[in-house]
Amino acid sequence: MVDVVVDARGLRCPLPVIRLAGAARVAAPGTVVVVLSTDAAAEPDIAAWCRMRSAELVDQEWTADETGAFLRSSVRV
Known part of the structure; x- marks a missing residue:
């Protein structure tokens, strides 16, 4: 199950992690x-x-x- 998709394709380090952190900040626990x-x-x-x-x-x-x-990383926050 996927709740949020962060498309960081084409972005270089550290932007994919920064985008992940931004999505996690507003996501409910378990997302x-x-x-x-x-x-x-x-x-x-x-x-x-x-x-x-x-x-x-x-x-x-x-x-x-x-x-x-591309890399597909699934993270439960």
């Missing part, structure tokens, strides 16, 4: 935020943000669509 990012640095950055914020990193996977490859 699943999915971050889409093309920046490889987002993978370890989002994992680190989850550890620092006690959020649950549900899943991270690289995938692709007609626009190209």
